[in-house]
Amino acid sequence: MKSVFLLQWQRFRRAPVMMLSFLIMTIIFVALLAGNNPAERPAILAYADDSLPESEAEDWVASLNKAEEFNFQLMSEKDVREAVAAGDAPLALRLMDGNYRIVLAADDMGRFVLEAFLNRKYREELRFQQVEQQIAGSDIRTEVAGLMEEPPLQVTTTTLEGTEEFQYDNQLQLLFGMTLFFSVYTIMFSLMKIVEEKKYGTWNRLILSPVGKWEIYLGHLAYSFAIGYFQIVTIFILFKYAFHFDVGDRFGAILLIIACYTFAIVALSMLVMGLVSRPQQLQAVVPIIATGMAMIGGAFWPIELVNSNMLLAISKILPITYGLDALKGVAIYDRSWQELSEPISILLLIGVVCMGIGINLMERRTY
């Protein structure tokens, strides 16, 4: 096993470009899309239409900016529309009397996040306004703020699904999503060496040697696991320490989740290699699997924003869904080990099932 494992590293050293390109692409994508200033909020241009007086529009913008999730900037309709049309702003906000619209030049995944935020804020604000109209002279806002600080009654709700209020962190979404997405390429392409070995005959040389078949598989799997794990951990460490992304204080838990996720992807790769036996076919299939899995599993946008029941059902069988869920669970929601055990167990289960089926499919031809 050791010889086979070391051979893969030797081969990697001779041709590192493809594998390293996935690492570099992840860094570039996350750095460009998430930015390196954690304090910076995404800027959203806004304008008021005729139904909303200027002063009320200013109040709305001030209220929305209080949440510190986006930086809304009130401008004239003409300027905003020009900015969107020119592509300077991907989207903008049209403020109306008790309502809003999102202005888009092209579809943008940020729309879902903005829409979720505006829905929440408008519902809250309109409810306040209704109460204020009914109870004249009452300072309901201060009262509610006080009660939120010191609640008279504390209720802890625990559900089997462990659903918390959705919190969105653009930086972590991009960091986790892109890293797990690109790692699928690294792992699958590294494991493709098994298929290449079978094609070029070196596999038969190994089979005829005293090295056991399980050792040959283990050597390849250990290499793919190591290179995938190394890539994810390197990126997380880089963004935590160099770009100061707030991934929380439980880095040990993150390392464990990465290990489970990497195992599941290595196993999934084995399944794919078992189903598709030619390197050329795999070159075409890997991007489809990686991208499809990332889109449905919530790597490109939060899965909480997806409404389609069919897509949500498919996401339940994808390791990336559970990898992201567990990572966000640690970094954003600070979930307990008990809560994390569910996605971690599912990752391990996916790994065991895919590995078993994958090796069986690959072994159909020979001893």
Next chain:
Amino acid sequence: MLETEELKKVFKGKTAVEGASLYLDKGESVGLLGPNGAGKSTTISMISTLLKPTSGDVRLNGKSIIKNPSEMRRILGVVPQEIALYGELTAYENLKFFGRIYGLSGKALEGAIQRSLELVGLAERQKEIVKTYSGGMKRRINIAAAMMHEPEIIIMDEPTVGIDPQSRSHILEMVRQLNHEKGLTVLYTSHYMEEVERLCDRVYIMDHGKIIASGTKEELKSILSSEETVWIELDRPYPAFFKDLQSFKVIKQAVETEKGIKLILPKGSRILGEVFQASERHQVEIINVNVQKPSLEDVFLHLTGRKLRD
């Protein structure tokens, strides 16, 4: 030393090899001859324990290796038809790896690497990346990799496919040395008749998955002892002339190639006069006519009705 009994392999309902029985004595060089698709590679895959037979048995020194292939694998070296090497590594690194998986290390490993490189004549270029080698050099390293653990039996599956005449000659000489001087038992498959004639003591001829003839070269040629071969060299193919010759009752077999026509007919048949008359009728330009003793190629033609490289 090694024998197979009624080997059969069926792939998805299609029989690739049927009833293949052959044997190899220690130190013997045996050829397995047949056109592409004859079942040679499937047969040697079963002998080398890479493929499980559908039925039949392979025995090494009387013991079946089907269920326990480890003893066979220990003493076996296989040179596959494809270049089974890691192209991005040097020849030295490739041999080092293949030596390691056979449990070699330290001085024994280094010794085996240098011995194998000397054998194939590439010691001077051992530090070069394999993918930069010529086809012939890759084939030689392919053989060296199979020799790292000093096997007692070596199976070579068309080891000279697609290489230049010089490299081919080097490889053939190397195989001859391994067999004659080092006493290695060789099973050599090829569809080049002249290679098998040059290297092998005994020959098995395969076609359509079956062994159709076997014996020493002389024994096989004696199949055609009552026949002779007439080779008619032409400037170009003449289909009508060929068809005319096929109608001659005395001709047992006729094969047309780009350069001429080969006829197998009973010894002493006086046919040349009729051939020249037919050539005049069809306005054929005959460059040369040669009456030959039958070769293995002719035996193959006689047995299968087609040329070896069809």
